[in-house]
Amino acid sequence: MSQHNPDIQPPHQPHPNEAIQPTGPDFVEMPDVVSLPDAHEPLPFWIYLVCGVALFLAGSSFTGFATFGMGLMDQGPGGPAITSNKGAEVAVTDPVLLGKKVYSGNCANCHQSSGEGQPGAYPSLVNSEWVLGSKERLAAIMLHGISGPITVKGASYGTQVMPGWSTVLTDDKIANVLTYLRASWGNTAGPVSADEVSAARDKFGSQTAAFCEADLLKIAPHGPDPTDKK
Numbered sequence: 001m002s003q004h005n006p007d008i009q010p011p012h013q014p015h016p017n018e019a020i021q022p023t024g025p026d027f028v029e030m031p032d033v034v035s036l037p038d039a040h041e042p043l044p045f046w047i048y049l050v051c052g053v054a055l056f057l058a059g060s061s062f063t064g065f066a067t068f069g070m071g072l073m074d075q076g077p078g079g080p081a082i083t084s085n086k087g088a089e090v091a092v093t094d095p096v097l098l099g100k101k102v103y104s105g106n107c108a109n110c111h112q113s114s115g116e117g118q119p120g121a122y123p124s125l126v127n128s129e130w131v132l133g134s135k136e137r138l139a140a141i142m143l144h145g146i147s148g149p150i151t152v153k154g155a156s157y158g159t160q161v162m163p164g165w166s167t168v169l170t171d172d173k174i175a176n177v178l179t180y181l182r183a184s185w186g187n188t189a190g191p192v193s194a195d196e197v198s199a200a201r202d203k204f205g206s207q208t209a210a211f212c213e214a215d216l217l218k219i220a221p222h223g224p225d226p227t228d229k230k
C-alpha cells in the first residue's frame, strides 16, 4: 500500500518534446566547446613563407648569391668536395729529404747535384773519406770550412775555399745535410744528429779561420767513426 503524501511532488519529468528553458529546473550550463582545428587543415601561410625564405638563403649561399651580399651564411668560396693532395703542404720529417733541400740550396752549385764536384776545384762528396769518416770532423768542416791543400780520394785540391756555415745554417740543417751526404750517391754511413752538431759547435767555438787539412786530421784520423750507427 502506498500512501500519497501531497507535500511530496514527483520529480518533474519533462516531456521529450519540451524545450529545456535556461530558467527551467533541468538547465545545466555547459562550458563552451572550443572547436579543434581539423587535422588536415592547411598550415598557416606564414610557415610556408619562413621555410621558403630559409631554404632560399641556405641554397643561395652555395650558389654564390651569398645572401645578397650580406654573407650571413657564406661558407667561403665553394670548391670540389674531394680535393687532391697535390700542392698540399705535407710536413717532411725525413732528415735525408730535409737535408737534400739544404744541399740543393747551399752546396750543389760547387759540389754539383751528383755530389761529384768539379775536378781540380771542388772535391767529390761521393765515397769521400771526409764524408764517411768522423762525424765530429765532418761537423767541424761544415761549421768553419776548409782552406789550403787537401787530399780527397787521392786527388789534391786547394785552389778554392770551402766556406764555413756556422752563422748561416742551424744545427738541425747542418745535421740534416750531413745525414743526406752520408746516405746519398751510394754513400752508406749513418746519420748525424743536431746534438752532435751542437757539441761540435761548442767544441770548436773558438775557431775563427777555416781549418787546414792537418788540423782536421788532428780532430780524427781517417777511418770509420766508432760511434756511427748505420
Ligand code: HEC
Pocket: 102, 103, 106, 107, 108, 109, 110, 111, 121, 122, 123, 124, 125, 128, 129, 130, 131, 141, 142, 146, 147, 148, 149, 150, 152, 157, 158, 159, 160, 161, 162, 163, 165, 177, 178, 181
Ligand atoms: C763555394 C763553393 C762551395 C760550396 C758552396 C760548398 N763547398 Fe764544400 N768544398 C768546397 C771546396 C773548394 C772544398 C775543398 C777545400 C779545399 O780545397 O781546401 C770543399 C770541401 C768540402 C768537404 C770535404 C772534402 C770532400 O769532398 O769530402 C765537404 C764534406 C764539403 N765540402 C761539404 C759541403 C757541403 C755539405 C756544402 C753545403 C752546405 C758545401 N760543401 C758547400 C767548396 C764549396
